[in-house]
Amino acid sequence: MFPIVLPQLALTFPNLDPILFQIGPIAIRWYSLSYIVGIVLGWLYAKSIVRNNRLWGGQSPITDIDMDDFMLWATIGTVLGGRFGYVFFYDFAGFMADPVSIFQIWQGGMSFHGGFLGVTIAMILFARARKIPVWSLFDVIATVVPIGLGLGRVANFINGELWGRVSDAPWAMAFPTGGPQPRHPSQLYEAALEGALLLAVLFIAVYSFKALHRPRLATGIFVGGYGIARTIVEFFREPDAHLGYLFGDWFTMGMLLSLPMVLIGLVLILSARKVEYLAPETDHA
Template identity: 40%
Template sequence: MHYLVDFNPVAIALGPVQVHWYGLMYLGGFAGAWWLGQRRLAAGRLPVTRDAFADLAFYVMLGVILGGRIGYVVFYNFGQYLAHPLDVFKVWDGGMSFHGGLLGVLLAGWLWSRAQKLHFFDTIDFVAPLVPIGLGLGRLGNFINGELWGDFTQRPWGMIFPAAPELAERSHAALLAAYQAGELEAFARHPTQLYEFALEGVVMFTLLVLYSRKPRPRYAVSGWFALLYGVFRFLVEFVRVPDVQLGYLAFGWLTMGQVLSLPLVLLGLFLLWRSRHAPTLQPQVVAAADGDN
């Protein structure tokens, strides 16, 4: 029997205050990135103080949140938010774009690098291995929310998502009764959130951390990040159902996610090509300035 994805998206409820699993996943992503960033900083992967790194983390956090939200509005649901502009602030309803978040991180990294007088790609090479932590946890949040599912499948690992359009009108009690009676087997879908958790989270994290354990030429780590994410996302989109307001953009299979990921593949290849003759930033631990704790 296929698994029924039936989680409560609220992790903690204290009266009117609700803490959603999706929000906790974002916090976990930031915490994990902070931890790994501190380790990379201690290894001399970026010649700045801990205070400067804290500023970078703050810039990146804002880039992820603002860029992710604005990117979703612009890329995926512009008409809806144009008609109801205040809905932009309803982040608890979901709606974040990786590609928008990436642009936000790049802008944050550029501003911070200018202030620190560092090469932009030295910063981005430092940040790139940190990102898959948040990517993977974010996909787990999507899974708990029962959103962003895939096409129908009868593979053993297919799962049933109550929020899918063919089931959404049923009450929770009726849904459980039908599931226990084995009547929902035909509605199993690809758990594309878990595919992306494995590829964009676990695989990318492992490869990038291992690859960046020793100094690499400038652009190389960023190039691998862009290439891996672009390829993984492009492939998963073949079995992921596109946003209902967009549908398939062309050929009966091309999605917005694929359109936005293809430039990343090309950028990754370009950066890897450029890294062949680029300098390598050597480890350098910067001592804290007087007064720093």
């Protein structure tokens, strides 16, 4: 039985312009801005973590300069992985029919799972090049990634895309591209769970429970936490029209890609072991 939906009770979508401002042919979009701000804030947060030897129980194995240099690697890995992940996971046939649209990133269409794979490859290559413990780099990046995730989902909401399923919840709203029926603002659910909540959990784990003393722990919390959060939201999010439901009338591609993350996260958490980093050098009189 379908829920009774009362469109007249739906909240009004704010209908913000996806373009923040435009100077001639150059348009700055909320979507692009969310990536830029997320990367910059994540970089600053990561630098504060690697500077704090107390969090490591000794000398941090990563330097400020490492974080500065990795910013470019992270940007390339995130953007390329996110875009090509969306192409292959969500609309391969559509993009093959119009290959030029693959490069029109400003139109939206980024996959977290693809971006996750892209930045993971970038981290492995960078860590090997700099002789950095790869799990330590994973842990730092995992701690700051929810900043970008949260901002990205807010940008999805402003764009009026990736809206939720039809709902009679009092906070449901009718999106311009979602028809007249009110829907869950699932983008904001994701911003809250994958962004704010996961960021807070990782902050507490790192600053109060010394997660960086145990390589893989922060990474496991992030990977498993994201998988759980995304799986929950998928029950409220409308699946992509060209994919629909994979099994029955409830299982989605988002769930298929997220459930393995829960298992991987659990394995990482259980396998994390405490290590002793070198004590920071001190000057002697």
